[in-house]
Amino acid sequence: MFSDEALEGVEFQSSWKKERSLRDSKTQTSEMLTSDIGVQALHRSDVEIQTDAEGTKRIVMAMDDSQALSDFLVRIEPIMSRQLERNNRSHAFDGYDLDVYDEKSAVTCLHKLSHGAFNGEVSCTGLAWSRSGSTLAVSYGRMDHEDWCTHKGALCTWNLDRRVVNTTKADTVIDTNSCLMCIAYHPEKPAIIAGGNFNGEVCIWDLSREDDAQIFTSGIGDDSHREPVTEVLWLQDPDKPKRYNLVSVSSDGKVLIWKRNNKKGSLELLQGFLLLASSMPTASSGRERKGEMGVSCISYVNEDKNQFVVGSESGGIFKCSMNSTASVPTSEVMSSVPLYSPVIFAFSPHHGPVHAVDCSPYHRNLFLSCGTDESARIYSMLESRSIVSVEPSSGYLFAARWSTVRPLVFAVVTGNGQLLIYDLKSSKITPVQSLQASPNKLPVYTLQFNANQRQQLATGDASGVIMVWQLPDELTTQGAREVETLADLANAGAE
Numbered sequence: 001m002f003s004d005e006a007l008e009g010v011e012f013q014s015s016w017k018k019e020r021s022l023r024d025s026k027t028q029t030s031e032m033l034t035s036d037i038g039v040q041a042l043h044r045s046d047v048e049i050q051t052d053a054e055g056t057k058r059i060v061m062a063m064d065d066s067q068a069l070s071d072f073l074v075r076i077e078p079i080m081s082r083q084l085e086r087n088n089r090s091h092a093f094d095g096y097d098l099d100v101y102d103e104k105s106a107v108t109c110l111h112k113l114s115h116g117a118f119n120g121e122v123s124c125t126g127l128a129w130s131r132s133g134s135t136l137a138v139s140y141g142r143m144d145h146e147d148w149c150t151h152k153g154a155l156c157t158w159n160l161d162r163r164v165v166n167t168t169k170a171d172t173v174i175d176t177n178s179c180l181m182c183i184a185y186h187p188e189k190p191a192i193i194a195g196g197n198f199n200g201e202v203c204i205w206d207l208s209r210e211d212d213a214q215i216f217t218s219g220i221g222d223d224s225h226r227e228p229v230t231e232v233l234w235l236q237d238p239d240k241p242k243r244y245n246l247v248s249v250s251s252d253g254k255v256l257i258w259k260r261n262n263k264k265g266s267l268e269l270l271q272g273f274l275l276l277a278s279s280m281p282t283a284s285s286g287r288e289r290k291g292e293m294g295v296s297c298i299s300y301v302n303e304d305k306n307q308f309v310v311g312s313e314s315g316g317i318f319k320c321s322m323n324s325t326a327s328v329p330t331s332e333v334m335s336s337v338p339l340y341s342p343v344i345f346a347f348s349p350h351h352g353p354v355h356a357v358d359c360s361p362y363h364r365n366l367f368l369s370c371g372t373d374e375s376a377r378i379y380s381m382l383e384s385r386s387i388v389s390v391e392p393s394s395g396y397l398f399a400a401r402w403s404t405v406r407p408l409v410f411a412v413v414t415g416n417g418q419l420l421i422y423d424l425k426s427s428k429i430t431p432v433q434s435l436q437a438s439p440n441k442l443p444v445y446t447l448q449f450n451a452n453q454r455q456q457l458a459t460g461d462a463s464g465v466i467m468v469w470q471l472p473d474e475l476t477t478q479g480a481r482e483v484e485t486l487a488d489l490a491n492a493g494a495e
Contacts, residue, residue, distance in 0.1 A: 107433050107470065109468070110469065111468040112439075112465065117173075118464050125445060125460075126182040126446055127139075135160070136458055137193055139195055145228075153177075154176060155180055156174075157172040180195050181230060182232050184234055200225030200252070204217070223256075227250050230294075251313060253275045254272060254275075257269075269337050272337050273324070276291070276292060277293040296353055297310065310342075315349040315354060317347040324343075326342075350369065355371050355398050357369045358401050361407075365381040374395065375391045390429060395415025401447055403475070405476050405477075407478065408425045410424075411449070413459055419435040419459050420433070425479065438462070439463075
């Protein structure tokens with residue numbers, strides 16, 4: 001019924017589409033003309049010169065009449081001797097010290113920083129330089145608490161290596177739920193910083209994180225501090241040199257060593273000590289004390305991290321050991337780890353709270369202290385009494401630090417807003433530099449030398465103003481035999 005069939009194709013012309021036609025054509029631009037010309041602009045000429053040979057100089061002594069010279073000396077000697085003897089007995093230049101620091105040796109202010117949003121209502125409570133020395137971190141809080149802290153604190157940073165530094169606005173601002181009392185940068189990781197606040201909490205922040213910068217916290221519990229944290233610092237783990245633990249001290253008398261728990265994002269108590277009031281020398285108070293004693297500051301010996309020095313709110317200064325196993329009498333202090341009394345030696349105390357202690361980076365037996373008795377002292381670990389004491393009569397002394405590059409230089413800040421820099425090579429009594437570190441002459445609470453950019457030093461006052469100072473070469477270049485001179489000072493105190 002059906003079958004396949006192939007038919008021939010049919011062609012037809014389009015009634016609307018025209019056939020295309022192609023044509024080739026050629027064009028030629030005008031001929032390009034070029035020419036080469038050689039030039040030479042270098043001219044050389046040599047000239048030989050010769051100076052005249054210098055002849056041998058002949059020195060001829062002047063003729064003198066020896067008898068006349070002898071007669072002159074015989075006549076003038078009694079007069080000169082009497083005058084020299086009078087000068088020797090004179091007190092006209094008593095107390096005069098030659099000022100070797102000229103205009104080139106002046107300390108200058110590089111930056112005056114403040115975070116405008118605070119309006120001067122909070123104080124600078126702590127300073128810390130980053131590992132590279134380019135970033136300055138500042139903790140803000142209040143020093144005039146009479147009850148519970150109802151203020152907000154903050155952590156601010158400024159990068160001072162920027163071409164343009166905003167002096168009225170911090171680069172980074174992290175708010176805290178209570179006053180932030182102290183801070184410390186990690187020794188190796190420039191974005192990691194630790195701090196302690198007024199309610200006893202210890203925290204660690206990662207400044208490289210944009211969202212929640214807080215990565216570790218001790219929280220508020222049995223293991224945490226019950227009073228304001230007065231100082232934090234990083235301590236290398238003796239068993240794992242690449243790991244750093246965190247040390248915190250507080251007005252509750254506890255010295256706590258924390259390790260980081262990365263899984264829980266918390267700080268776990270590793271070791272603890274408790275400063276007892278009975279450690280205070282009885283001769284200073286005339287009676288035996290009971291209970292705990294608030295710790296206001298701490299510093300580890302540079303060459304032996306098993307030894308450290310603490311200053312107390314009662315004025316006591318103590319040499320302590322990390323290996324101490326002295327038991328603590330039963331008290332209301334609760335902790336998941338046993339607390340020991342770390343004191344192995346007591347020094348002659350200050351007459352009031354100790355605000356700072358700082359072990360010398362150049363001698364293991366020397367440390368610096370200052371307090372509300374308006375004195376700064378240098379102690380030897382081998383002697384209970386101070387070997388050097390200065391009283392600048394400038395109000396309370398709130399901070400004292402050794403220079404990180406000059407063994408004989410240290411600085412203190414005062415209650416009337418001054419920064420005093422001492423150079424023991426020049427004088428053990430008079431500062432070589434006295435600077436106004438607070439625009440309104442308010443107390444200056446903190447200072448910090450920059451260990452990596454040695455000519456910089458920072459101070460912070462009660463209104464939140466930070467001043468970054470440029471130090472001259474005389475205060476930042478170590479002279480000959482400075483370390484030996486410091487050792488002689490320590491040995492003289494031990495004798």
